Amino acid sequence: MSTPFPGPGAGPLGGFSGRDPHGPGLHLEAVTYVAGRTLLDDVSVVFPAGKVTALSGPSGSGKTTLLSIAGGLLQPTSGTAELDGRETWTGSGDPLPEVAFVLQVYGLVPILSARENVSIALRARGTAPADADEAAEAALARFGIADLGERQVEELSGGQMQRVACARGFVVGADVLLADEPTSELDEGNRGVVLAELREEAARGAVVVVATHDPAVVDACDLHVALDEGRVVQ
Numbered sequence: 709m710s711t712p713f714p715g716p717g718a719g720p721l722g723g724f725s726g727r728d729p730h731g732p733g734l735h736l737e738a739v740t741y742v743a744g745r746t747l748l749d750d751v752s753v754v755f756p757a758g759k760v761t762a763l764s765g766p767s768g769s770g771k772t773t774l775l776s777i778a779g780g781l782l783q784p785t786s787g788t789a790e791l792d793g794r795e796t797w798t799g800s801g802d803p804l805p806e807v808a809f810v811l812q813v814y815g816l817v818p819i820l821s822a823r824e825n826v827s828i829a830l831r832a833r834g835t836a837p838a839d840a841d842e843a844a845e846a847a848l849a850r851f852g853i854a855d856l857g858e859r860q861v862e863e864l865s866g867g868q869m870q871r872v873a874c875a876r877g878f879v880v881g882a883d884v885l886l887a888d889e890p891t892s893e894l895d896e897g898n899r900g901v902v903l904a905e906l907r908e909e910a911a912r913g914a915v916v917v918v919a920t921h922d923p924a925v926v927d928a929c930d931l932h933v934a935l936d937e938g939r940v941v942q
């Protein structure tokens with residue numbers, strides 16, 4: 709079964725061409741990151757609001773590093789990452805409240821239930837516990853795992869954990885959603901579900917960036933930025 713959510717096609721230079729470079733979105737300008745060696749080298753790219761951008765590249769090409777700088781987890785060695793004119797690096801390594809991540813390593817708390825893992829993302833932002841729990845259940849349902857809400861995360865399969873991580877990232881309704889390989893453990897049907905949800909987030913105006921190795925995911929995105937050895941090659 710092919711993905712039921714084909715995008716308009718991710719053309720060459722999709723991350724750059726044909727758009728106002730100053731439009732709403734996440735703007736990275738001449739970003740370089742050095743940690744022993746140069747991991748990102750003079751990267752300038754725009755992730756526009758309302759679009760899903762695929763970030764592809766071989767393993768080790770710098771995708772996670774780029775997402776981390778884009779979302780304010782890491783300070784660039786030089787250059788800037790700005791969300792609508794505001795630097796995402798706030799000096800602490802905490803992301804802006806407008807930014808949500810789906811992390812490649814999930815970052816779930818193993819002894820908490822799936823619902824609790826999703827709920828805490830909202831509670832941390834000040835949502836009342838009962839409302840957060842209700843929204844968490846709805847978010848789990850978006851990814852087809854409503855029945856797993858009470859299960860401890862350490863009892864779940866890799867793919868189930870990945871869907872909990874997706875629910876936790878998506879539940880916030882953030883202005884910026886940065887998803888690092890969110891479909892790597894999923895079968896084709898569940899990959900289609902995640903792609904549809906990514907498109908929903910963009911449709912409500914969010915900046916959505918998805919790091920991926922999967923050509924089917926790239927094809928389903930609106931735009932495509934490719935990295936190789938820390939440089940943008942497409």
Ligand SMILES: Nc1ncnc2c1ncn2[C@@H]1O[C@H](COP(=O)(O)OP(=O)(O)OP(=O)(O)O)[C@@H](O)[C@H]1O
Pocket residue numbers: 743744747765766767768769770771772773774812
């Ligand atoms: N804190 C760090 N210090 C030194 N090197 C690092 C650090 N973090 C990542 N690296 C290296 O930087 C390079 C880019 O890593 P990164 O995780 O960004 O790549 P990636 O494209 O996301 O890879 P993958 O597809 O395997 O997840 C790799 O060679 C990695 O070993």
